[in-house]
Amino acid sequence: MLFLTAASPFDVSIPDAFLLSLVGFSVVFLALMALIGVIKLINAVTGGNKQNQPQAPVLAAPAAGNAPAAPVPVAGKGSMVPAVGSEGDIDLYTVEDQTAALLMAIVADDLKAPLNTLRFISIREVK
């Protein structure tokens, strides 16, 4: 032995180590796959998640040059329905995408609220 451990029950041969690892990795997989089943069962009982919405990015992909991002049409704009994930659109006036993203992150951090629970309608630079 290289280290402090005395020979004895603490010794594990390399083949045994492989076997233990295989069993251990399988146990983790089986446990988490069983939990997937548990989640599906809970969802089935409680009516869990029913809809699968297409992704609507918070901001559209950066347009060429400094042009403001094109608004993404979303029916729920300005409504009281909580935003889900990155749902919704935002009107940008003389504010670049990156600046807008930064401002939204700062506001969420200041309010200590997840970004997806906030809804931003528009951002305008005040001069």
Next chain:
Amino acid sequence: MNIGEIIRTLWNTSGFNQIFTHWENAVMIVIACVLLYLAIVRGFEPLLLMGIAFGMLLANLPMSGMMHMEFFSGKSLSEISFSQILHEGGILDVLYLGVKLNLYPCLIFMGIGAMTDFGPMLARPSSMILGAAAQLGVYCAFILAIVFGFGGHEAASIGIIGGADGPTAIFLTSFLAPHLLGPIAVAAYSYMALIPLIQPPIMKALTTKKERETVMTQAKPVNKTTKIIFPIAVTVFCVLLLPDVAPLIGCFMLGNLFRESGVVDRLSDTAQNNLLNIVTIFLSVTVGATSVGYIAGTDKATGEVINVGFLSTSTILIILLGLLAFSFSTAGGVIFGKLMYAVTGGKVNPLIGSAGVSAVPMAARVSQNVGAKYNPSNYLLMHAMGPNVAGVIGSAVAAGFLLSVGRVLGWI
């Protein structure tokens, strides 16, 4: 009055006289100062690293009397003299009992549970597979540690570094290999701080540009009832499967139930703020204080007096194996992410696989940052949070398995 005698006595009893008696302690003081620099100036995980570094500094200053590793070193819980610690120990000795008794890891898990939103994972249950796959490093490091000559109990404790979960690593090591607690905790927390440096090269090496640019569809909303039932169901299932992991999973899910139930906001707030902060102070300082440069020990094979402190060959190997464990875990998550990409016809971005290592939420942020680099309109953060929180459960299950093995093989 003999002034000369007084001055001589003062010098003989001062730490300055003894600071170079064991060069290892002086080296540890330098390392502590470097870690303080990294925490304060570079901002590397300062909430943990600052406490660890300062604890390391205090414990290595000669004559400080705050920490006596000889009270704990190489002793199981039943061999520790609590009476001696309370009568003769310093403040850090007393606080360290919280580590030895596994109070701190469990209380930290309660705080983390209160901070965790399982929503993204519940919305996409398949992401749990990535949390399991990212435990690959635990077992790869376990095998490598055996190859390098560590005992089974030591190898299991080293392997759990790959779970990227500090409290779980401390929990398991306290049971199986308490003499390695210092280096394992320092390695685990240091690598967690370095995740933004460790993971991206592996993620890029294992994925194609097309895979990295994959945009994932919006996750489904999850109702409140599901979020309330989930922690209860997980507790029942996991504790029945692996009873050894009950303290960790139980505290984690209790914290989460505080949060999701919505009827004990004060408790949820306390768990995720005040309690977590207080325990983090105790844990980080005392874990740092276990990193004493020189501790006299006896080689059981030869009977010679050897250094069993932090600065030993085994520590260097543990640091190396910890890095490999993190790397293998990241690779495991990404490889299974690629598998899911293939199976789903390109609907899953493999980059979220790397978030399967626990390290909440830093690993998920890394997935987001790497994904956004290749497709700026891609927002992977919420998708990566699923495997990320699944990884916490996965590493706890892995620890429970290793504890059970330890009981069967007589390591405990």
